Amino acid sequence: MSGDSSVGGRASSSGAAPAPMPKFAVAARGALADTALRRDLRAVTGELRRRREAAVGELGDWEELREAGRAIRDETLLNLDAHLERLEKSVTEAGGTVHWAADAAEAARLVTGLVTATGHGEAVTAAVPAAREIGLYEALAEAGVTAHPTDLAELVARLDGGPAPADPAPPAFHRDRARLRELFVRALPDAPPDLPDDPAALAAAARAHLRRRLLSARVAVCGADFMVADTGTLVLLESEGNGRAAVTLPGTLICVAGIDAVVPTWDDLEVLLQLLPRSATGDRMSPCVSTWTGVTPGDGPSELHLVLLDNGRSAALADEAGRAALRCVRCSACAHVCPVYERTGGEPYGPRGGGPIGAVLTPLVEGVEDAARASLPYASTLCGACADVCPVKIDIPDLLVRLRGRVVESRRRRPVPTPELLMMRSAAWTMADxxxxxxxxxxxxxxxxxxxxxxxxxxxxxxxxxxxxxxxxxxxxxxxxxxxxxxxxxxxxxx
Ligand code: SF4
Incomplete structure (x- = not known):
C-alpha cells in the first residue's frame, strides 16, 4: 500500500481486462473464514432488510409500483435500439459526445484515451458501477493515469488494496469503525495518528481528504444509474454528495454506463426512482440525486463524454431469460435477503455485481463454459427470498435453475467428459436395468x-x-x- 488513496500512476496489470475468476466456492473461502466480516455482514444486511421493509410498508400501492417498474423495464429492453438512438441524439444535441463500446476492453480503452487526451495524469472517479466489469482502475494505471476514488466505499476498498467494491448500495458497510480507523491512519495521507474511531471523526477525515481531491480535479470519470433518452439526461444516485461534486467541478466529465441503464422518459424515471432507493437502503429517496444534461457554458464541465457499454448485454437480450435479468436496476435488495450473500459478501461473485443477480448476470452474459462462471448458478439455496423483494419482479430462482440447465448442457458438449458427467452416465446406465x-x-x-x-x-x-x-x-x-x-x-x- 502506497499510503495514498490513489490508484495507479504505474502499471499494475498486464492488460485492461479483469483477471480470470476463481470458482465461487474457492473465492468465498476467505470471507467464510473471516468471523468479523461475517458478523458485520449479518448485522448490516439485517438492518438493510428492516429499513427496506419499513420503507416499502409505507406505500399502499407497492405491488402496483413493482408491476409498473417491471413493465417499464420490459418495454425499454424490447425496444432498446430505438431508445439508445434517441439517447445518442439527445446527448449530442445537448453538447455531449457519445462513444459506443462493444466490450469491456474497448470501454477501458475509450475511457483511458479520453482521460489522456486532456493532458492530465490524474482523474477522480465517482460511483462507477462498471468499474470492476471493465477493469477501469487497472486500465487507467496501465495508461499512467492516477485515479482517485471519491465514493467512500471505493475509497476504502482501494486504500485497502482491493478491487472496486462489489455491492453498490451501502458505503463500505462491511467494515466496523475500529477497522476503518486503523485503515485511515495507515493509508490516508492526511489522517492524524490520534484519529478517534467514532463515526463523525471518521467521516470528517474522509471528507477532508476527498474535498482536497475534488477541488483540484480537472477530469472526472463517473457512472450513471439511469439515462433519460428523451432529454439525454444522466442520473446519478448516491448518499454522500461526492458524486455530485465530481460531476460538476472538473472541466471534463466522462460517464461510462451499461446500455441497459437507459429509460425512455422522465415519467418512467419517476417510477424507478420510487422503487430503487426504498429497495436499496430503505430510503424514500436517495440523499443525493444528480441529473445533468449536456454542457452549459460557464456552468459545470465544458466537455461531456458518454461511453455506452454493451459487453454482452445485447446478446443477452436475445432470449427471454436474458431480457428478464437485464431488468435489474442494481438496488442490491436481492443480495441483502440472500442467505449465501450474508455469509460471503459480494466479492466472490465476480465483476458484474454480488448477490443473486450477480450469480445470474455473469454466467448469463459471459457464458458458462469456464468452471468459475459455471459455479455461480449453484451459489444459491433457491429459497426465493430474492424474487419476493426484487422491485422489478425478476424471478431470480427461475433464472438460476435455467442457468444450471445450461451448465449441464455445456458439459455434455465437451469432447472430454467431466468426472461428474461420467459418474452420472454410469449411474444412468446402472439404473436403466x-x-x-x-x-x-x-x-x-x-x-x-x-x-x-x-x-x-x-x-x-x-x-x-x-x-x-x-x-x-x-x-x-x-x-x-x-x-x-x-x-x-x-x-x-x-x-
Ligand atoms: S435483481 Fe432485483 S433486487 Fe436484485 S439488484 Fe436487481 S433489481 Fe435489485
Missing part, C-alpha cells in the same frame, strides 16, 4: 459397511467425498429393504 441396479446396490452396501466405523461413514472416496466434507453418513443396513421385502411372509393378495 433392474439386475444391474440391484447388483450395484449390494456391492455398494458392502463397500460402504467396510468404510464405516461405529455405524457412521466419515469419509467417502473420490468425487463422493464432497458429500462427506461437511457431514457423515449412516452405514447401510446388512439387509436391504428389497431383500427384506422379498423375504417377508406373504399373505393372500400380495404379489
Amino acid at each position: 433392474r439386475g444391474r441396479y440391484e447388483a450395484a446396490l449390494r456391492s455398494g452396501a458392502r463397500w460402504a459397511r467396510l468404510l464405516s466405523r461405529g455405524g457412521r461413514i466419515r469419509r467417502l472416496p473420490g468425487l463422493l467425498g464432497k458429500w462427506t466434507d461437511a457431514r457423515d453418513l449412516p452405514a447401510p443396513p446388512v439387509h436391504s429393504f428389497r431383500a427384506w421385502w422379498r423375504a417377508r411372509p406373504r399373505h393372500g393378495g400380495d404379489r
